[in-house]
Each structure stands twice: as structure tokens, then as C-alpha cells.
Amino acid sequence: MVAAPGFTIDTASGNLRLRGTLDIYHVQQAKQQLEQALAGNAPAAIDISGLSRLDTVGALLLRQLEEKHRIKIAHSKPEYAELFKLVAKADMTLPKPKKPKPAWKKWLMGLGKQTVAFYQSAIEFTAFLGQACVTFSRSVLSPKHLRFTDIMHHIGETGIDAIPIITTMAFMIAVVLAYQGVAQLRPLGAENLTVNLVAISVLREMGVLLTAIMVAGRSGSAFTAQIGVMKVREEVDALQVIGIKPFEVLVMPRLIALIITLPLLTFMADIMGLFGGGIMSMHLIDIPFSSYMERVRVVAHGDDFLVGMIKAPVFAFLIATVGCIHGMRVSGSAESVGRETTASVVNAIFLVLGTDALFSVLFEKMGI
């Protein structure tokens, strides 16, 4: 016999005879029909022998009706008996949900937690700094601990692989700066000053800042994810048991590599930025490239270049430190890798921008 689709109730005789399927997809409809049928003069029993399919949800409904209307469920199949036994056995008493805390209390608790977390991460950062200094000075004294191959590997990953994206980005920034400069300065008849604008802002700020932001997104996040995954897979613990300091093999090579590569990348970004400015000057204000170079030499001093370059290793230190700290903070689960990676990029960029602002104030006071 082919199962009739849907669910029907046959009320012809004294009993309710159910036919068709009583499963999760029909239970809603069945519930309404059965409640209706049971609302009038109550029949003696519900006969479910005619059902072609009954699942746990259907059995649960029948059991609830049995209790509510004190009606007998009649069936002849042993497998239905098993099913009812299973449903009857199920302890479905829900524990009372806890009273939610009032909003102000939640806010206050959140504030407290964040304050403590901030305090703890400040301590963590300081401790990390100290450890980095100690490990570094020890490595210098015995270069065996310097992990030269690892450093080279990370220089390749964070530096050489980043050259195309960094140079392209620097070129495009110069294009944008030149366009804006010309648009603003032309009404004053000072469009020739665009050269000053592009050269000085690329050398002092844009080159190093955008390179640092790009590297934070590219390599800082990679540091966190790499170390984080190693933590999840207990590789970091394994290192410790073997007697190798995780700090020495995981953190130091990355830190040293980035301190070497970020200034080099910044230098390339500066060159490409100046080059981009030159190309745009040729197009927008009709200055030949050779005279553009001449102008740059006059307006931009060595100081401007050095102001930009001196910031690069500091930013590199911040990015690598933040990336590694967050990697080490990963605990147990895979989703904490994702969370820490996001936090690492956000914190690294924030720190870079904050430090850059400090540098600006400092250089202003020093009159550079």
C-alpha cells in the first residue's frame, strides 16, 4: 500500500481513526484538526493503526493529547510502543532561566571588565617588551640563538612578497595627492607648489604610514594567525617541552625580520611616491620630469626623508609585537584565532596612528 500523502481524521465510528503521515511536517496541521475533533463529544480512543508514518514529534503530540484529554491511544504495532516508550521516558523539564541583570548593572560590569582587561594588556605589553630586550641581547651575545634561517624566511614573507603591493599603493597615493593638490592650488595660481605638497607629504607621512598600515594588515595578521594555529595544535606547548623557548623561535625572528623589512619597504614606497608625483606633474602642470626632480631636491631636505624613515622601525616593532602577543593569547578553540587576528590588526593600526601623532608633536617641538 502506498502511503497517502497528508494527514486525515476519520470520525465515522465512535473512535478517531488517523490516516496518512503524522510527522514533523504535518504535526501543526494535525494538532489543529485533532483539537477540533476532541473539542466536541470526546471519543473513547484515538486509533493510530492506520498511520503510514509516525515520528517522535507525532508521538509527542499524541502523548500530550492523551494526558490533556484523558483519551486512550490505540495501536497494534510494536514499533509504535517503542516510540511511545522513548517519548515518555524523555525528561523535558526545562530549568528556569536566570533573571537577566538590569541594563545599568551590565554596563557597569562591562566597564569594569574592560578596565581590568586594559590594565592587564598594558602589563602584558610591558612584560613582552622586557622579554624581547632580554632575548635580543642574549641572542647578540651568542648568535647561535639568532635563528638566522627563520629571520630570512620571514624577511621573504613580510618584505619581498610585499614589494608589488606596497609600490603600487605608494604610486596611487601620489597620484591622488597630486590631483587634490592641483585642484586646490590652481585657483590661487600656486599649482607649482603641488610638487612641494606631494614630495613633503610622501616623505614625511604618507610613505611610512600607509606602508605600516598595509604591513599591519598583511603581516601582523599573519603573525597572529600562524602563532595562534600553532597554539591551538599544542605546537607551542611541544616546543616548550622539548626545551626550546617559544619566544626565541616564534617571536624574535618575526620581530627582527619586520624591523629590517619595514624601513626598506618604506624606502621603496618613498621612491615610488616621488615617481608617481613626477608623472602626475608632467601631465597636470606640464613640468618635465628632470625639472620636477630638480624641484624635489630643493624643497625636500634630508630631514624630511629621515623623519619618515626613523618612524619605520618603531612601527615595525609595534606591529610585530602586537601580532605576536595576540597570537600567544589564542586559547584552545579555532574561533579564538579569528577573534585575535581581528583584534591584532585593529590594535596594530591604532597604535601606529597614535604613535605617528606623538611623533608629529615631538618633531614640531624639536623644530624639524
Place this chain on the structure above:
Amino acid sequence: MKKDIIVSIEGLVNRFGKQIVHDGVSFTVKRGEIIGIVGGSGSGKSVLLKSIVGLRKPDAGEVTIEGKAIGDITPAESAALFGVLFQQGALFSSMTVANNIMLPLREHTDLPEKEQRMIAQLKIAMVGLPPETGAKYPAELSGGMVKRASLARALALDPDILFLDEPTSGLDPMAASAFDQLVKELNQSLGATIVMVTHDLDSLFGVCDRAAIIVDKKIVIDTLPKLLKNKQPWIQEYFHGPRGRAAAMASKEKSHGNG
């Protein structure tokens, strides 16, 4: 109609690059039985399971479930037809256990929220978890509880077939045999067909009606007493090694005790 064929696999071929994992695997699963898929490490047990449920497109061959080719089964149909318990549980970590179980209900039925919650609670009780588990997150559960909660999610829509990928791996012997018991109970009371990949000889002898053994990229499928007499060298070694003998003995004693 009771013992008809529910899953059939015909000439299945799976390869990774040049390496052939399955070379013409064919077997059928009857309604209501428990089949254990066994094989050495790297013999492609999980790959076979993935091809059967349609997560991996085989390089050749055909899988039909309830007479329908796996490729033609819509997502809603497949959800109603079979549930899968993944090796690591695969519970969604951002949701509570109850919400994990309610996800298929929310997607494929139009039951009101209250009913869904009740059904989730029923499934939690069915797999032998305490009621308060529903409000917990997967990260708060032990390994055995994760497997049970994941089984509860696989059972959410009362599917006809359950595929279990190493359900007892990573469980201590007590939790493992309790899980075997649970699988057996569900098979009896729900009439569900169960296909499980397993490494565990105890659960193979304890719950499975038949075993499908992957040897030489093909399948040998038979009842356990007959497989014990099989002369194929790998199967011989598998069942007559020290662990195989112990498990076979234990199951024999048990059936004698019961009978």
C-alpha cells in the same frame, strides 16, 4: 516492504590525483539495519561516507537513496531523508545546543518557536543528555556530550537514515559503550537505518548487523559471523588479531548470556 533497499552504491570510484581510493565500490543498505564501514587508516572510509551523502562528487559511479540519485535530491529532501554525525561533532560554536538542534527545524518547517524549543528539548532527552544542556554552548561540553548533542541535531527532523562518522572515537570505553547502546536503542525505537564508519571493534561487534570492509579499494560486505570465516588476508588479520579476537569473544559471551 520491511527489508527493502534504502541506499545503493553502484561502481563508485574516487581518486585524488593519481591515487585511487575506491575502485568500483558497490553495495546496498537495507532499511532498518545497522552497517559498520571499516578499513585500515587511509583506506577512504570517511571519503566513502562523504560521497554517499553527496558532500563529495565521486569520479564515477552512482549513489541512490530511496531510489533517487544523490545529485537530484534537494537540500530540503536530504535534510528530511538523512542526518549526519560528523567526527568532531561539527556543532555550530556560536549557538547553544538547543539552537543547533532548532536550526534545521527553523529552516525546513513552519513550526512556531515554542514547539521548536520543545522538540529540541525532546531530542536532547532522547540522546540521554540532561535538560539543562540545551542552554549550553558547544565549548562547555565534554567530548561525549558533544557527540550526543551532535546526534540530537542529526535527529532533529526524524530522518530515515543516520550516517555516523566514527561516533565513538575519542570517547572513553564507558562513554563509548553507552553511545553504542544509544545507537542500538534509536535503531530499534525509531526504525532508523544507520550507517557508521568505525575504528572501534567493540561497537562493530556490539551493534552492527553487517560490516562493509574496504579492502584493496573494493568493498566486502557481509554479516559478522561470515566475515570471521573470510579467507582474505587483510580481513583475517583484522578479525583475528588480538583486539579482534577479544571483541568477537566479548560479543559472543554477551549474546550467549542474553539468549
